[in-house]
Amino acid sequence: xxxxxxxxxxxxxxxxxxxxxxxxxxxxxxxxxxxxxxxxxxxxxxxxxxxxxxxxxxxxxxxxxxxxxxxxxxxxxxxxxxxxxxxxxxxxxxxxxxxxxxxxxxxxxxxxxxxxxxxxxxxxxxxxxxxxxxxxxxxxxxxxxxxxxxxxxxxxxxxxxxxxxxxxxxxxxxxxxxxxxxxxxxxxxx
Numbered sequence: 001x002x003x004x005x006x007x008x009x010x011x012x013x014x015x016x017x018x019x020x021x022x023x024x025x026x027x028x029x030x031x032x033x034x035x036x037x038x039x040x041x042x043x044x045x046x047x048x049x050x051x052x053x054x055x056x057x058x059x060x061x062x063x064x065x066x067x068x069x070x071x072x073x074x075x076x077x078x079x080x081x082x083x084x085x086x087x088x089x090x091x092x093x094x095x096x097x098x099x100x101x102x103x104x105x106x107x108x109x110x111x112x113x114x115x116x117x118x119x120x121x122x123x124x125x126x127x128x129x130x131x132x133x134x135x136x137x138x139x140x141x142x143x144x145x146x147x148x149x150x151x152x153x154x155x156x157x158x159x160x161x162x163x164x165x166x167x168x169x170x171x172x173x174x175x176x177x178x179x180x181x182x183x184x185x186x187x188x189x190x
Contacts, residue, residue: 060079144160160174
């Protein structure tokens with residue numbers, strides 16, 4: 001190798017090493033300037049307006065024995081919901097839930113989510129249970145109905161309905177939301 005080639009190679013190596021040293025010292029200075037502040041949180045507050053009415057001594061007693069294609073409002077759908085449980089009609093009961101809920105339960109077929117939920121409600125409501133309407137709440141495009149089921153013990157349920165294809169359907173995804181949980185706690189405390 002001639003002298004010129006050696007000098008050229010030495011120059012290239014020197015530039016490469018200088019660049020590496022310069023980059024390394026820059027990276028170290030950046031690291032020194034960076035000080036982890038740790039995980040922090042902030043609260044985002046949003047105000048929701050809802051209209052709340054209280055039922056006055058409304059006890060449900062006129063249950064039906066089979067599915068009727070009528071949709072006279074969410075409170076009528078609640079009667080259908082409870083009627084389907086009394087009739088032990090899973091398909092009727094399932095049809096009262098939103099499409100999104102039904103699709104979610106179809107995806108959870110392995111754990112039998114829909115059947116388990118149906119049996120949960122059958123354990124809460126039977127022919128000896130008194131169903132008393134408590135609250136009627138309008139929140140945007142949803143209506144929530146508070147019902148107290150009185151059997152051996154008394155339990156309060158706030159059932160959200162959403163208008164879907166001109167039908168009021170029970171909205172399980174909304175029940176999972178933080179807004180629903182806060183609203184339910186607010187209603188129970190009042």
